[in-house]
Amino acid sequence: MPASAYTRTKQPEQVRRALLDCAADIATDHGVSGITVQAVAAAAGVTKGGLFHHFGSKQALIEGLFADLLGRVDAEIDAAIEADPNPRGSFTRAYVNAVFTGKAFGFTTPWATLSMVAVTDPSLRRLWNEWMKARLKRHRATDATLGLQIVRLAADGAWLSFVTTGQTRMNADLRAVHDRLIAQSYQRQ
Known part of the structure; x- marks a missing residue:
């Protein structure tokens, strides 16, 4: 996990915000097809499970964005x-x-x-x-x-x-x- 990872469980809004911001950056640079669970999780410094905690699917992430x-x-x-x-x-x-x-x-x-x-x-x-x-x-x-x-x-x-x-x-x-x-x-x- 990257050094910037969110390791405290008491930061749900910060994690959610980071996921949305990273998804937006990826969409801008690579289009919506570039928004993958792995790419967004890695960019935000969380695990895929951490992403799924906030967004139950890739579609839910895109809808949230x-x-x-x-x-x-x-x-x-x-x-x-x-x-x-x-x-x-x-x-x-x-x-x-x-x-x-x-x-x-x-x-x-x-x-x-x-x-x-x-x-x-x-x-x-x-x-x-x-x-x-x-x-x-x-x-x-x-x-x-x-x-x-x-x-x-x-x-x-x-x-x-x-x-x-x-x-x-x-x-x-x-x-x-x-x-x-x-x-x-x-x-x-």
Whole structure:
């Protein structure tokens, strides 16, 4: 076992956090297929049994990572909404900014890798749908117009284009799309 191994049984949250962080790093570097029980356990400095104590299977680990990233996205979006002086469209603007430049959700985060798997994995798709439905319900009063829905869908399309073409940074054209979507979110529709 590596010297950095968690040997005390009273650190379950630290171990869980290390497992999620290591899984995210592996997903970023090697894709979701690189997330193996052995690779994550070794990177986190725990045994495979230690990983299985926190996540009953590789699928549970991936679902836990996905849920963790959604929690980070939530925090980032909530902070942006709170800082936005204009309530109308604030969720949409926060969402667009999170998609394009976010620390938890943006183009160059572990989210990019995991969300591609969500397209084909029913359990991850369910987590995403539940998250989005809850957000849309929560922000119905400020973000329920068709125009704002179009802005969010366009951001999703820009994101899909970015990750499927193998880009590594936002170019001028993509920045212009971002700016146009943000401008659209202020228009009355």
